[in-house]
Amino acid sequence: MRCIIISLVILALLTPNLSAVDGVPSPQAKKEAAKGNWSTWRGPNRDGLSAETGLLSSWQERGPKLAWKVKGLGNGLSSVAVAEGRIYTMGRRDGATKMIALSTKDGAKIWESDMGSEANEDPNSTPSVDGDRVYGLTHAGQLVCVGTTDGSILWRKHFPTDFKGKMESGWGYSESSIVDGDNLICTPGGNSAVMVALNKRTGEHLWSAEMPAVIGDRGHDGAGYSSIVIGQIAGRKQYVQLTGRGVIGVDSENGNLLWTYNRIANGVANIPTPIVKGDYIFCSTGYGTGAALIQIHDRNGKYEVEEKYFLKGNELQNHHGGMVLVADYIYCGHGHNQGHPICLNMMSGEYAWGPVRGPGTGSAAILYADGHLYFRYESGDMALIEATPEEYKLKGTFKTDEINGKSWPHPVIADKKLYLRDQGTLMAYDIAK
Numbered sequence: 001m002r003c004i005i006i007s008l009v010i011l012a013l014l015t016p017n018l019s020a021v022d023g024v025p026s027p028q029a030k031k032e033a034a035k036g037n038w039s040t041w042r043g044p045n046r047d048g049l050s051a052e053t054g055l056l057s058s059w060q061e062r063g064p065k066l067a068w069k070v071k072g073l074g075n076g077l078s079s080v081a082v083a084e085g086r087i088y089t090m091g092r093r094d095g096a097t098k099m100i101a102l103s104t105k106d107g108a109k110i111w112e113s114d115m116g117s118e119a120n121e122d123p124n125s126t127p128s129v130d131g132d133r134v135y136g137l138t139h140a141g142q143l144v145c146v147g148t149t150d151g152s153i154l155w156r157k158h159f160p161t162d163f164k165g166k167m168e169s170g171w172g173y174s175e176s177s178i179v180d181g182d183n184l185i186c187t188p189g190g191n192s193a194v195m196v197a198l199n200k201r202t203g204e205h206l207w208s209a210e211m212p213a214v215i216g217d218r219g220h221d222g223a224g225y226s227s228i229v230i231g232q233i234a235g236r237k238q239y240v241q242l243t244g245r246g247v248i249g250v251d252s253e254n255g256n257l258l259w260t261y262n263r264i265a266n267g268v269a270n271i272p273t274p275i276v277k278g279d280y281i282f283c284s285t286g287y288g289t290g291a292a293l294i295q296i297h298d299r300n301g302k303y304e305v306e307e308k309y310f311l312k313g314n315e316l317q318n319h320h321g322g323m324v325l326v327a328d329y330i331y332c333g334h335g336h337n338q339g340h341p342i343c344l345n346m347m348s349g350e351y352a353w354g355p356v357r358g359p360g361t362g363s364a365a366i367l368y369a370d371g372h373l374y375f376r377y378e379s380g381d382m383a384l385i386e387a388t389p390e391e392y393k394l395k396g397t398f399k400t401d402e403i404n405g406k407s408w409p410h411p412v413i414a415d416k417k418l419y420l421r422d423q424g425t426l427m428a429y430d431i432a433k
Contacts, residue, residue, distance in 0.1 A: 024327075025051035036104070036415030038082045041126035041176035042367075046229040046273060048324040050369035050413045056396075056431050057372065059384050063398025064429040067417060070107030073424045074098055076122040077174075080421055082414040083129040086110060086148065089421060090123040090136050097123050097138045099146050104415065107426060111151035116142040124174035124225070126410070130200060135184060139172035141165055143186060145203060155203035163188035163196060163208065168222035168244025169269055175227040178239075180252065187241055189223025194243060194257075195250050207255035211245070216262025220244045224270035225320070231276035234298040240281060242270050247283050249296060249303065258303040263310065264292050271320040275330065275346070280308070282346055286319030286336045293349060309349040316344065321365040322410065324373070326387045331373050332366055339364025339377050343389050352389035359383050359397045365410040376420065380407045401427050 025033070028044045033051035042048045056064060074091025081088045087102040096117040101110040115123075121139035128135045133154065134146050141159030146152065159165030159173065165188030167173060177186040184200040193208035211221070226242035230252070233240070237252040246265035249258045264270075266287040275282040284291035293308040316334050323332035330346050333339030334355045339362060342354030358364070362378025368387055372395065375383040380403035386393035400407065404423040412419040416432040 025049045035084070036082065037084065038080075038412050038414040039130070040081055040128040040178065041079060041227055042273065042322065042410065046178065046227060047275065048322055048367050048410075049326070050367060052369045052413050052416060054433050055370040055372070055413070055416060056384075056433055057370075059396025059398060061398075063382065063396065064418065064431045066401050067428045067430045068107050069401060069425060069427045070102065070109075071425050073100055073421070073426060074122075075423050077124045077408050078421060079126040079409040080412050080419050080426065081127045081129045081134070082412065082419070083148075087419070087426070088127040088129055088134050088148075089426065090115070090125065090127060091424060092122045093424075095120070097142075099127065099134065099136050099144065099151065101148070101151060102426070104417070107428065113146050113151035113153060115144045116140070118142065119172075121172050124172055126176045128176050128179060130179040133200065135177050135179070137173050137175065137177060137186070141173045141188070143177065145200075157198065157203055159188035159190075162205075163193035164190040165193065166190060166222040168220045168224055171225065171269065173223065174225040175223065178228045178230070180230060185228055185239055187223045187228065187243065189221075189243065191221060194223070194248070195228070195239060195241060195255065197255060209248075209250045209255040209257050211243075211248075211257065212260070215245050215260040216265070218262050219246060219265030219267055219270060226271060226273045229273060229276050231281075232278075233276065233281075234279050234296045234303060236298070240274055240276055242272065242274055242283060242285070244270060246270070247274055247281060247294070259296060259305050261292070261294055261305050261307075263307070264289060272318045272322055272332075275323055275325050277325060277346065280346070282323070282325070282330060284316060284318040284323065284332070286313075286317050288313040288336060289317055291316040291318065293346065308347075311349060316342065319363045320408070321363045321376075324366055324368045326368055327389075329389045331368070331385075331387060333358070333364035333375065337363055337378075339375060341373075341375060341383075341385060341392060343392075345389070353392050356392045359394065362406065363408070365408065367411045367413065369413045374411050374413070374418070376407060376411045378406045378408060379403075380422075382411075382420075
């Protein structure tokens with residue numbers, strides 16, 4: 001018995017913090033929060049769950065205090081990553097896409113680096129930070145590894161030429177690549193390399209995941225607008241991603257494509273990052289498509305998808321802005337180009353409350369911290385909503401200090417500050433209790 005217990009302890013120590021357990025911020029998220037970090041898009045586990053505490057539980061009429069604001073970051077929909085006193089973001093200015101490092105103290109620029117100028121399009125991707133390196137992806141598919149100390153370019157990969165990559169539609173590459181151990185995992189979208197693993201320090205190509213010729217008639221070939229999440233699913237560590245053809249699961253060790261789920265794909269843009277809870281995956285897309293809960297089974301080494309339920313587009317569709325799982329309940333904005341708040345029991349597919357009209361208009365990007373949901377609407381409205389399945393409880397609203405277009409970049413909380421990027425402007429609000 002003692003040997004069994006020791007073995008289990010060793011396994012627990014060796015197993016990475018793949019995701020939050022039952023919607024509770026993971027140990028990795030708690031570690032980041034203690035340092036005031038938020039190292040990648042939607043946080044260290046890609047689940048939108050912040051472990052920050054001691055935050056305002058309600059907002060006055062004008063909202064929290066604006067701590068500082070910085071301009072001149074260039075156009076784009078990138079959010080921010082925060083690590084060790086620095087903020088990393090991307091923007092297009094003077095004909096080139098820039099990676100930019102700022103101080104968390106006051107937003108002062110530390111350095112900026114030229115990532116490329118092959119396409120006259122603004123970046124969508126949010127950087128991912130790992131120690132002394134930060135990774136960014138341009139609209140045209142230029143993946144760049146940058147040194148955090150001085151902004152020096154360490155290596156590059158070009159998705160269209162290096163991997164025959166492509167997007168499902170024309171709004172450009174948008175994912176935030178994910179670091180897993182010594183590897184960087186990303187989604188070029190090529191049929192022979194829908195997902196790839198690279199050595200995070202050198203860019204060396206380690207493996208490619210190949211897409212089957214036929215996996216269903218919905219959607220289009222190519223990468224979607226989602227980002228990869230990691231899960232321990234049906235006894236195997238997997239990379240889960242929403243592509244132009246739907247949700248896929250890839251073996252983390254060798255890049256073998258283990259399973260696909262096509263029904264959730266639409267033919268325009270597949271955007272929200274899936275939620276992984278054990279062997280279950282919740283996914284949703286807009287354009288009238290809907291939402292689904294699937295379960296992955298290992299049938300003697302062959303992985304199979306069981307659809308537990310499917311909700312039609314008029315029942316639940318998350319256009320973009322994402323979803324969070326808190327305890328047993330999913331919170332998100334419902335409706336195509338709408339952000340009507342809802343609370344859904346993940347396992348049953350039944351509403352606890354909602355949809356509710358909400359204080360803003362357009363899609364809403366969502367974040368969870370300290371018992372509350374932060375809804376950022378396309379219209380520039382921010383809403384604080386208590387994360388409870390009991391009822392919809394709005395705890396405050398405010399208009400952001402600047403609105404320069406569609407307020408799509410996801411909100412970030414780090415060191416008790418709420419960061420909101422809006423095109424060339426970054427705003428930092430003090431939300432400490």
